[in-house]
Amino acid sequence: MSKYDTYTCKYATGVYMDKWTEFKTAYKLAKYGTLSATAKDLAIHRSTVMRQIDVLEESLGVKLFQRNDKGYIPTEAGLEVMRLGEITDVQLTQFANKAKNKEDVLEGVIKVTCVNELALLLFPAITKYQSLYxxxxxEIIGDIRKYDLEYGEADLAIRTGEKPTTLDNIVIPFAKIALVLCAHQKYKDMHGLPTKENLNKHKFVANSERLAHIPWNEWIHDHVPQENISLTSSSQQILNYALQTGAGIGVS
Structure with missing residues (x-):
């Protein structure tokens, strides 16, 4: 097994969108479905709604709505506008509420996502940070799923493996970790220890999914015949239990 670098990622916004008024109008139209309701909500004329939608569609180069006798039906791109609009609406409302009661202190909740096994690395940094603020x-989100920072699913992500190259993410080296293949004494007593030559005679445990941001799991799937992966689970805790009972060989 190899050593893996661990990185801290956070989302950094870029200045790409300059049609915020039109975007808001498209969000409202996707939400209400009619020009009249949208115009009433925004206190503008129906023709202004249509004009702003045309401007945004031309700017994006994609159709946002299909019109029928019931009103305006959002396309797939229009649905994405509505989803982003809902997120933005909630975040701006939260900001406005916080701004009303602003104090000269740093406060709030920082959401950090990582796989459970990396959480132990976080606590010294968290303790130090909270002593200052x-x-x-x-909020620690322990999950194998890769959360999208750009959509506000988390503020920081601790990820392993190759340095992430996602656009607009600020990536900072965080720690180095070493992982090894291991087996319980019970497994060794029953099956002995594996070698490169006899991997196909041994049982392994691994995560159910192949996930690029969990490289140790990828290593098992890449080097061990699939028929020898005798137990899988979406929970690393369950895999650890399996190792402790001698069910197979795994990474720890």
């Missing part, structure tokens, strides 16, 4: 709280 006691009003800041942390």
């Amino acid at each position: 006691p009003q800041v709280k942390f």
